[in-house]
Amino acid sequence: MPTNAQLDPKEKEPFMIRRLAIAAMLALVIPSSEYVGQQIAAEASACEALMEAPNVTITYAKLKPAGRGVPGYCYVQGSISGRIRFVMQLPLRKNWNRRLLNIGDGGKDGVLNLSNDRLTQGYAVANSNSGHDSGVEPNASFADNLEEAIDVG
Secondary structure (H helix, E strand, C coil), X not given: CCCHHHCCHHHHHHHXXXXXXXXXHHHHHCCCHHHHHHHHHHHHHHHHHHHHCCXXXXXXXXXXXXXXXECXXXXXXXXXXXXXXXXXXXXXXXXXXXXXXXXXXXXXXXXXXXXXHHHHCCCEXXXXXXXXXXXXXXXXXXXXXXXHHHHHC
């Protein structure tokens, strides 16, 4: 079989068209590093914009990079009415399965939990301390405070 250099110019044309077509398809399928960088910057900006959310106090909102089998996500910490603290793991838009998993804690609660497993499955994950901190108020001592007992439910 003749090499590309040995081919007649008219015979080279189909090879060149095929190569150009393959290159064009790859350009459409494989995002450029600039495009990926723009997507990540947009995700980080949207995450940090949560700091301005009305009717809730967001104390921290930053994009966490992917690592150890966990995809990148927006990590949010905040509070409601001062006592109820919460955390959220919000997947990047491309990874979100359009579902929210609110981790419910039973009993005395008072602890904030995350779920990397569910995040990896595409869930937005949320959890709260139900208005008390089990480290500060051990043995359900929060129940002596009516407002805190109401927060727990």
